[in-house]
Amino acid sequence: MGMRPGWGWVAALAVAGLVGVGCGLGRHTVDDPAPKYSAAQLGDLSEQGSILDALEPEERAAVARVGLADPPPPDGAPADREGKADTAGKVGVSVLTVALSLAAAAAPFFLF
Numbered sequence: 001m002g003m004r005p006g007w008g009w010v011a012a013l014a015v016a017g018l019v020g021v022g023c024g025l026g027r028h029t030v031d032d033p034a035p036k037y038s039a040a041q042l043g044d045l046s047e048q049g050s051i052l053d054a055l056e057p058e059e060r061a062a063v064a065r066v067g068l069a070d071p072p073p074p075d076g077a078p079a080d081r082e083g084k085a086d087t088a089g090k091v092g093v094s095v096l097t098v099a100l101s102l103a104a105a106a107a108p109f110f111l112f
Contacts, residue, residue: 052060052069063069 052063055063
């Protein structure tokens, strides 16, 4: 059983209209004003430029005493101390890697 002779054109026209409307909706843009703060204004936020560099020696000692942040070494050498969270993350990734490998090896046996 087929469609009436005119319904094919109606369906094609409806699909073309929906595609045209759908494509036209994404083209409207609003010119937003420049943001108050942006990455370009902040500059490089890497480890070399720590906020702790701006502190006085007494303030650095207070920060170290309270434990708010680990102050960088005074000679500029990077700190290579690993925290508990780093160790836990590495162990977690290792365990998940082994579990995924074992699951991939055992999966074919569950197919039958």
